[in-house]
Amino acid sequence: MDNSRRKFLGTSLTGAAMAISLPEIVKAAIAPTAAAPKIRITDNDVILFQGDSITDAGRDKENTSPNNSRALGAGYAMLAAAKLLHTHGPKQLSIYNKGISGNKVHQLDARWDADCIAIKPDILSILIGVNDYWHTLSGNYDGTIQVYRDDYRKLLDRTIKALPNVKLIIGEPFAVNNVKAVTDAWFPAFDEYRAAAREIANEYGAAFIPYQRVFDEAAKKAPSSYWTGDGVHTTLAGAQLMAEAWLQTVR
Amino acid sequence: MDNSRRKFLGTSLTGAAMAISLPEIVKAAIAPTAAAPKIRITDNDVILFQGDSITDAGRDKENTSPNNSRALGAGYAMLAAAKLLHTHGPKQLSIYNKGISGNKVHQLDARWDADCIAIKPDILSILIGVNDYWHTLSGNYDGTIQVYRDDYRKLLDRTIKALPNVKLIIGEPFAVNNVKAVTDAWFPAFDEYRAAAREIANEYGAAFIPYQRVFDEAAKKAPSSYWTGDGVHTTLAGAQLMAEAWLQTVR
Numbered sequence: 265m266d267n268s269r270r271k272f273l274g275t276s277l278t279g280a281a282m283a284i285s286l287p288e289i290v291k292a293a294i295a296p297t298a299a300a301p302k303i304r305i306t307d308n309d310v311i312l313f314q315g316d317s318i319t320d321a322g323r324d325k326e327n328t329s330p331n332n333s334r335a336l337g338a339g340y341a342m343l344a345a346a347k348l349l350h351t352h353g354p355k356q357l358s359i360y361n362k363g364i365s366g367n368k369v370h371q372l373d374a375r376w377d378a379d380c381i382a383i384k385p386d387i388l389s390i391l392i393g394v395n396d397y398w399h400t401l402s403g404n405y406d407g408t409i410q411v412y413r414d415d416y417r418k419l420l421d422r423t424i425k426a427l428p429n430v431k432l433i434i435g436e437p438f439a440v441n442n443v444k445a446v447t448d449a450w451f452p453a454f455d456e457y458r459a460a461a462r463e464i465a466n467e468y469g470a471a472f473i474p475y476q477r478v479f480d481e482a483a484k485k486a487p488s489s490y491w492t493g494d495g496v497h498t499t500l501a502g503a504q505l506m507a508e509a510w511l512q513t514v515r
Numbered sequence: 516m517d518n519s520r521r522k523f524l525g526t527s528l529t530g531a532a533m534a535i536s537l538p539e540i541v542k543a544a545i546a547p548t549a550a551a552p553k554i555r556i557t558d559n560d561v562i563l564f565q566g567d568s569i570t571d572a573g574r575d576k577e578n579t580s581p582n583n584s585r586a587l588g589a590g591y592a593m594l595a596a597a598k599l600l601h602t603h604g605p606k607q608l609s610i611y612n613k614g615i616s617g618n619k620v621h622q623l624d625a626r627w628d629a630d631c632i633a634i635k636p637d638i639l640s641i642l643i644g645v646n647d648y649w650h651t652l653s654g655n656y657d658g659t660i661q662v663y664r665d666d667y668r669k670l671l672d673r674t675i676k677a678l679p680n681v682k683l684i685i686g687e688p689f690a691v692n693n694v695k696a697v698t699d700a701w702f703p704a705f706d707e708y709r710a711a712a713r714e715i716a717n718e719y720g721a722a723f724i725p726y727q728r729v730f731d732e733a734a735k736k737a738p739s740s741y742w743t744g745d746g747v748h749t750t751l752a753g754a755q756l757m758a759e760a761w762l763q764t765v766r
Contacts, residue, residue: 322585333589333751334573342751346594349752350759353737486604500584500593504601 302515303387303431303471305352311359312385313341314372315392315435318497318506319363330358337361339498340506341389347511360385368396368407369415376419381426388423388430389510391475392416393437393457394496401449409456413464420468432470433513435506436461439495440479440488446495471513478509553766554638554682554722556603562610563636564592565623566643566686569748569757570614581609588612590749591757592640598762611636619647619658620666627670632677639674639681640761642726643667644688644708645747652700660707664715671719683721684764686757687712690746691730691739697746722764729760 305311310330313319321339329335331349336342336359345359362379364371369392372379380388396412399405407415423430437457439446458476465472482491482505491502498506556562561581564570572590580586582600587593587610596610613630615622620643623631631639647663650656658666674681688708690697709727716723733742733756742753749757 331751333754336751338584338589338593342589343594343597346751346755346758349750350755353733353741353752356737356741482604486607490604490607499600500582500587500597501600501604503584504597507597508601 301471303433303513305348305355305357305387305514307355309355309357309386310384311345311348311357311387312380312383312389313345313359313361313363314380314388314390315363316367316395317363317365318394319361319391320365321361321363321498321503323361323363325364330360335361337363338500338503340503340510343504343507344510347507348514363391366395367392368399368405369393369412369419370407373415373419373422376422380423384427385430387433387514388427389433389435391435391437391473393461394439394454397437397450397454397457398439398445398496409453409460412457413460416460416464417467420464424468432465432468433473433510434461434465434468434470435473435510436475436477438476438479440483440492441495443488443492443495473509473513475506475509478505552722554684554764556599556606556608556638556765558606560606560608560637561635562596562599562608562638563631563634563640564595564610564612564614565631565639565641566614567618567646568614568616569645570612570642571616572612572614572749572754574612574614576615581611586612588614589751589754591754591761594755594758595761598758599765614642617646618643619650619656620644620663620670621658624666624670624673627673631674635678636681638684638765639678640684640686642686642688642724644712645690648688648701648705648708649690649696649747660704660711663708664711667711667715668718671715675719683716683719684724684761685712685716685719685721686724686761687726687728689726689730691734691743692746694739694743694746724757724760724764726757726760729756 318339319341321337321341323337324334327335331345333342336345341361341363348357348359360383372392393412396407400407420432439450439454441448441451462472479488479491479502491499491505493499569590570592572588572592574588575585578586582596584593587596592612592614599608599610611634623643644663647658651658671683690701690705692699692702713723730739730742730753742750742756744750
């Protein structure tokens with residue numbers, strides 16, 4: 265992967281722009297990566313959210329309309345979409361969510377032609393990885409961290425081949441320890457998935473959202489269980505937390 | 516109604532606070548009423564959204580949990596709740612939506628014991644009135660503007676009697692002309708409902724949200740049909756527009 269993809273990612277974020285309207289929590293979490301350029305939203309952009317249950321958030325899969333609250337689910341993707349549609353009204357964006365509960369990277373790959381390439385996103389946001397690890401704990405999946413890395417790179421390579429101008433946003437898989445499903449048994453193994461996502465984002469010139477840090481910082485304001493019901497899925501407060509972090513990647 | 520209720524409504528809004536993070540559209544719409552005091556959100560506040568289909572927004576009526584995205588619907592109430600829960604995390608708010616599609620004021624009254632008084636809201640937000648007019652057009656309802664006023668005052672009187680410390684937020688009923696359901700035939704008759712809501716808000720010391728102006732201003736940024744699908748109900752963009760206006764009434 266050459267570095268030329270970085271050219272797609274717009275101009276640098278200024279300190280002044282960062283200072284405006286950034287809630288404390290998100291600011292604390294995002295600040296260390298604020299040097300990354302923001303993705304500029306332009307007229308008629310198609311924005312696609314992809315991922316697992318965290319992205320899915322109970323969306324109505326029969327509804328294929330863009331910008332529809334039911335089609336966008338009840339999670340961070342819908343909340344981010346609402347704000348984008350409000351702020352960028354004149355740009356006539358088309359926003360889709362095609363997250364599916366339980367998905368791992370190879371399952372995105374299996375449905376990628378219909379659920380990504382055919383949609384021709386200008387901006388593609390992917391959050392995937394927690395199931396690539398979690399499902400190994402129950403013995404239902406034997407993928408390793410190397411499989412995750414290989415699958416993820418393969419997915420992005422085919423994406424870029426089909427959509428050479430797509431702007432990528434990669435979310436860090438996260439797991440909030442000591443909340444129901446997530447225990448010490450997850451660590452340090454799960455941390456490798458987080459590191460892999462960051463590494464791949466960097467490699468492909470993608471904007472990266474450090475969700476783990478976002479949740480870790482939020483835990484200083486209210487208990488972790490306030491932001492995530494089971495350590496993996498968000499409450500409404502946690503969904504807004506993620507949406508605000510997501511929105512920091514664009515302008 | 517004496518003016519002492521105004522005491523509940525916290526301190527004045529400063530110009531400096533208004534200037535921060537206020538999207539252009541909402542700013543333009545709200546600015547003329549910015550002298551109104553903001554309602555302060557405090558620890559363990561119970562916040563209740565009440566109204567008709569615009570508030571309902573397809574909420575799951577079987578789900579009685581506070582702060583739940585499905586119980587809060589897919590409209591402005593849920594979007595405002597998400598932001599409140601995020602911003603005021605440490606305060607452990609409990610937010611409910613009990614809007615019901617098709618409701619007029621007298622239908623709120625009929626279910627008020629269970630759907631308002633029993634919930635004991637600290638902050639009560641009401642948006643009601645479009646059906647009080649709209650349903651007269653089809654001949655299915657014969658309430659007049661005076662019935663709307665009388666019903667609304669009766670509802671608020673019993674509310675204050677049961678919940679003397681409740682802080683009130685009253686939303687202006689709105690109708691966006693030349694979008695599907697709303698035509699010239701609505702005016703100027705419908706404007707009286709808007710004026711009545713404003714008058715009553717003033718009379719009861721309630722914060723008032725001038726939604727008509729919010730939508731009128733938004734129409735300068737993107738076509739009205741971008742914000743409302745039929746002139747009455749919001750798109751996701753319109754729901755966010757309303758949520759941002761709503762959030763300007765609290766701090």
